[in-house]
Amino acid sequence: MQTSDRIRIKRNVRTIWISDVHLGFPGCSADYLLAFIRDMRCERLYLVGDIIDFWALKKKRYWPQAHNNVVRSILGKAKHDTRVIYVPGNHDEAMREYAGLTLGNVEIHDRIIHETADGRRLLVMHGDQFDSAVVNSKFIGLIGSSAYELLLRMNRYVNWWRERMGLDYWSLAAATKHKVKKAVKYISNFEQAVAHEAHRQQVDGLICGHIHRAELTRLDGVTYMNCGDWVESCTALVEHHDGTIELLKLTDEAQVLKRMEPIRPELAA
DSSP: OEEEEOOOOOSEEEEEEEOOOOBTSTTOOHHHHHHHHHHOEEEEEEEOSOSBOHHHHHHSOOOOHHHHHHHHHHHHHHHTTOEEEEOOOSTTGGGGGGTTOEETTEEEOSSEEEEOTTSOEEEEOOSGGGOHHHHHOHHHHHHHHHHHHHHHHHHHHHHHHHHHTTOOOOOHHHHHHHHOHHHHHHHHHHHHHHHHHHHHTTOSEEEEOSSSOOEEEEETTEEEEEOOOTTTTOEEEEEOTTSOEEEEEESSSEEEEEEEOOOOHHHHO
16 A cells, blocks of 8 residues: 555546535535545545534534535536435434435435445445444534534634645644544544444445544455545545545645555456
8 A cells, every 4th residue: 555645636537435524614625625526527426424514504504605616516517427425424414314315316325335446345334323422422422513613713723824834734633633542542443343344244345434534544354444524634535447546635735645556356356
């Protein structure tokens, strides 16, 4: 597996996965996402939950034109040559009521299996199913979101100054989360739960979001992939036509963070 390549991103891919966009929340990096969606062509686009943040919208109505443009761009792809699959999360869980339906050319599923070009079977789900705090107590989740919102507000001020100084985008929220022992422990437990579910479902790997920490790695004999988010890190997963999967960072300069090569036919047999 290769990591951290600043190279030209291929614009025509087989599959794209994005999650945790949080449209309707002030911390959403809608402009970066819109540029990515408009610039890419794909056969399948997976929306892996928390695309619209209904929790944030209940507290405050916030819907700028940039957020509207993201929705229109996605629907435009669905109308033409892209299969769009929406797998709702906990912040847009109201959409789970429509699982199994197709609305505006967008398929809605609670979970779905994706088969890669090289034959791997990957379970796609949001990931809140592994988080006992979310499953058992929405109130606890809301408290966390309030503190998180404050941190992200600080993050915007930090990056405003960084931009004035000619520096690249940097996530204060992500850096803080990775230093907090409880957060690190939670992420580790989450990843172990994902690996267990992949084994239980007899799939080759699992793709999710939810924890706002992008990843592409092997874990306990399965492939663990996390799309990341468009609040802290602005990341996405893409599959190329040969089955190669990449984790991309898409801020001021596109970057391949990690790459997983396809399975060779003789190894897959």
